Amino acid sequence: MVNADATEPQSGEPGEHEEAAAAVEAVPGIGLTYVIGRWVLAPLARMLYRPRIEGRENFPRKGAVILASNHLSFIDSFVIPMASPRPVRFLAKSSYFDGTGFRGWLSREFFYAAGAFPVRRGAGQAALDALDQQKKMLDAGWSTALYPEGTRSLDGRLYKGRTGVAFLALQTGAPVIPVGLIGTSEIMPVGAKFPRLRPRVTVRFGEPLDLSHHGSADSGRARRNATDEIMAAIHALSGQELAGAYNEAPPQNAVERIKQALPHERR
Numbered sequence: 001m002v003n004a005d006a007t008e009p010q011s012g013e014p015g016e017h018e019e020a021a022a023a024v025e026a027v028p029g030i031g032l033t034y035v036i037g038r039w040v041l042a043p044l045a046r047m048l049y050r051p052r053i054e055g056r057e058n059f060p061r062k063g064a065v066i067l068a069s070n071h072l073s074f075i076d077s078f079v080i081p082m083a084s085p086r087p088v089r090f091l092a093k094s095s096y097f098d099g100t101g102f103r104g105w106l107s108r109e110f111f112y113a114a115g116a117f118p119v120r121r122g123a124g125q126a127a128l129d130a131l132d133q134q135k136k137m138l139d140a141g142w143s144t145a146l147y148p149e150g151t152r153s154l155d156g157r158l159y160k161g162r163t164g165v166a167f168l169a170l171q172t173g174a175p176v177i178p179v180g181l182i183g184t185s186e187i188m189p190v191g192a193k194f195p196r197l198r199p200r201v202t203v204r205f206g207e208p209l210d211l212s213h214h215g216s217a218d219s220g221r222a223r224r225n226a227t228d229e230i231m232a233a234i235h236a237l238s239g240q241e242l243a244g245a246y247n248e249a250p251p252q253n254a255v256e257r258i259k260q261a262l263p264h265e266r267r
Contacts, residue, residue, distance in 0.1 A: 073152065134168055
């Protein structure tokens, strides 16, 4: 295991500059913003917060890879790229990019600097569009981060994983690196506007998982079993109490209550 106190990632590691250049070319308008975020803001954040980072040697230096993490705080999507030895992409709500005026510009540039790309959030077609966008990232050889739980855990427990991450892994053949985040909810609890400087967070990268033995991405059983393997690996890293249920928002009407009661696959 590697601790961030002793060894910081070097900007010249093999494949990092090439992948970053590909990202800049693929997404017009984020070139300078992304460079500043990756090679200026991220090192400053590591100096300020001094995160404990374990298992960085498990991260492949090249090629498509999926990071599957527990989700405790809004800042998780910034902590993971900050701790990773190569650029990591993630999808963020399109509303963060659609604002107007100075605040809208600041929000948009901030998320671009972190490696985020806009996506419509929701179920149905929106969820399928998000999976398709992440598949394109993986087909391009990028690393992308997902939260199998779907949304933040408000009580600190680890919830059952949805099968979208397994679908991507089985469809693309990309390895999955389980990630365990510890302490991010204490730095920025739900409802907080700004992160605290203490306590220190811990980021644990597990060994890559090859899920191909579970079967085809078209098989619901294969997706479910692969997802359960991912969640077991995340649990081993995070040490959270298991919730044994899906992390779903309370139903707002009778139709939503019926949908949640009926058996269905949560992607």
